[in-house]
Amino acid sequence: METKWLTSEELSAWVRMIAVLELLPATLDAQLRRDADLTHFEYFTMAVLSESPDMTLRMTALAARTNATLPRLSHVVRRLENRGLIERFPCPEDKRATNARLTDEGWAKVRASAPGHVTTVRENVIDALTPEQIGQLADISEAVLERLDPEGQMTPMYPRTTGAGAS
Secondary structure, eight states, X not given: OOOOOOOHHHHHHHHHHHHHHHHHHHHHHHHHHHHHSOOHHHHHHHHHHHTSGGGEEXXXXXXXXXXXXXXXHHHHHHHHHHTTSEEEEEOSSOTTSEEEEEOHHHHHHHHHHHHHHHHHHHHHTGGGSOHXXXXXXXXXXXXXXXXXXXXOTTOXXXXXXXXXXXX
16 A cells, blocks of 8 residues: 655644644643642543542543553552542442542542643643634544544543534
8 A cells, every 4th residue: 555645734734733742741741740749640530530420430431531551540540549539449330340439639639720720721722722723623633533532432521512523
């Protein structure tokens, strides 16, 4: 099969997307470490739990929603558990499975950390775009996610509210 090389315009868009993908996580991580003593992945894990029924998920479901391997997630959850932010317990429906639940202290940590995180997201992404570009970003992200995450594992609780992919 012959390689279909990127055009100059495609290459320019790709290189800029890669730059954003490299720079944005470090920006988010730095703010959360500084202001909340959390890594971005720790915050994301707790945020996913905070938006789940009873602030609880099976570890396998939490791994899917955070795009983490079970060993990586177990390590992070153990750290958060040692800080009293998450607790693990046997799944009542399947004793072979383990659930993770955000504690009251963890919920307080998410609520205290969210304003700084949202401010960082707004300053570095949202406020850089026009309302029309926000819609375009949603459409572009949706198109790429349909290829990378066709089952919607990463975004089950955030249905599209506007645009072509709206629910």
